[in-house]
Amino acid sequence: MNSKLDRPQQNASAASLRGVTKSYKHFRLDKIDLEIEPGTVNGLIGPNGAGKSTIMRIMMGLVTPKSGTVSVLGKSISSREASAKQDIGFFSDDMRLYKSESIAFHMQFVRSLFPSWDEGYAQQLLDRFGLIAQQKVKGFSHGQRVKALLLLILARRPKLLILDEPTNGLDPVAKQEVLAELMQIVNDETRTILYSSHNTQDVEQISDTITFIDRGRVIASNNRDEFLDRWRRFKLQAPQNWQAPAIDGLRPESTFGNLRVMTLDRYETGVEDQLQSSGATLESSEAMTLEEIFIAAVSRGREEKQQ
Amino acid sequence: MHTHGWITLSQSDPRALYLQVIEQIQRRVAVGDLPPGTELPSIRQLAADLSVSVITIKRAYLELERYGTITTRQGKGSIVSDDPGLSTSIAERELESHLNEAAQLGSLLGLSKREMQRRMAEAYETSLGKKK
């Protein structure tokens, strides 16, 4: 791999996956296309087992895809090249530190591999996260372990952070500490965050872009506010033989007697009129929360796959 | 921390977060805590301190600029405008949004324009009555 030819360009993606596939015995990643813009916070949301971890590991070169190209910070990624990882901070829920050693040992170890290590900031983080440098990892609670791992990442100020469910299982206080610290990165427009979760609350507040993943496929990817603006739920009263108007992206969600609930993924003003003139009575037209959008998008994606 | 000095956000529907930001900035300006010419924090700085996405703050600043509450200078960030009538513009905006909501509800209920006007007049009379 000749990485000397990979010159990072202005406004190049922070990370880009094209046509990436991977096959395991009971799971497949199916032609993943993902583009991460620099200077953004990107949420990757998907149910457990959807493939978020696999995608992130492929981005780190820890897993080799069957096909497709992966480029991170302008460089091709592979297990043979280590240089791209110099500017990336990777966190995974299943990462562990050496139990018999202290945080200080790990700090010294990581520091020896990263010229970008900022010792002053590391000390601040020890303080802010309430960690003791001399304490051995063995007795750590889940929250302390996560914070210690994040400290080791944040102190070297990576350009790209790839975080696989970092706030999973954290108590509200720890979660706040972690999010506040992660958000400081937003101050720097050259730094980027990719953050995955199976729950939308963790991600929706801080994300600029959201991507939904389910069963190894990208279901939808958009600017967060676009999602919130374009999805809408309608409650209609309609007789049994009522036919829904042919509006692109309009799907039934549930039916209860004459009550029909429908969702639309590309809302424009005037849709309510179309529904009214189709012979149904519009009871309400409401915005959807990101969680509701996620559930609707996933169920649509699964239906499509079956067809 | 969802605070940046004089702004505190409450956890809720993220789309409404940008509205909270707008409201709180306008309130501070109206009360005089942010006199004209005061420099506002950069979009990224505010986003970082409030733990909200950059697009939320971008949207808030854009709206505030539209209302005339702030002025954005090319490459130099935003400052509070010299516009005097700010205290009224909060109320103005609130009135606007409530009227829109009322209009939508009215049309959903199938009220005619006359009926709508009648109901509006009634409500206004009642509130005048309450004021006395």
Added chain:
Amino acid sequence: MNTQAIQILFLKDLFLSRWPMFGYLVGGLLSVMVTCLPGESAGFIGFILMITVTIAAGIHLIGALLLGESIDMTRTFIMSLPISLLDYSLAKISVVLVAFLIPWFGMLASLTIITFVAPEAKPGILPFLVLLFLFMLGGFCLQLFTAVVTESVGWTIVVLVLGNVTLNFFLKMLYEHPVISKLNKSEVLSWPPVVLQIIAIEAIVILAALGLTFMFQIRRKDLV
């Protein structure tokens, strides 16, 4: 290949295994001393102790440095650092080997010295000791290979047990061999051709096991 990274990883693992390494070195040297104690059974007991220490050192170090990383999931942490698979493999395989060689060599070296220095010792026994220690090193390399390929404690122990059983047969063969059994009583140090042949076989096994281990490791597609 990043020699600085390899060095850092190597030293890190050496540091992490400092207690077992030191412990087995001390244990090994003590076992050697036991062989020098007076009495009929001292030699025999010391001998068993040496073999035990060597085998224990092998499996302990493989477990702690190699299997431990996949069981304890520290490998994901390590591979998230700017380290290529090649760097990791070189550092890991060499440190496990070196950590084992320290007590191994400590025992062999001290035994060698004793055969020349101690009054009752017969120098002729040296080739026999070399054959024995190389056999144990071979067993270790096969366990190392198994651990890397299978990442399973179970299979590694199977190979260990098979190695032990084979060791017994090997020792039996050495004791019953017309040429080799005489060496143990000889005052003269000699290296008969059969000894050299066995050494050659052992060397091939060791190098092949290490080579295959390395090749397998760097061809991994999924590191975690």
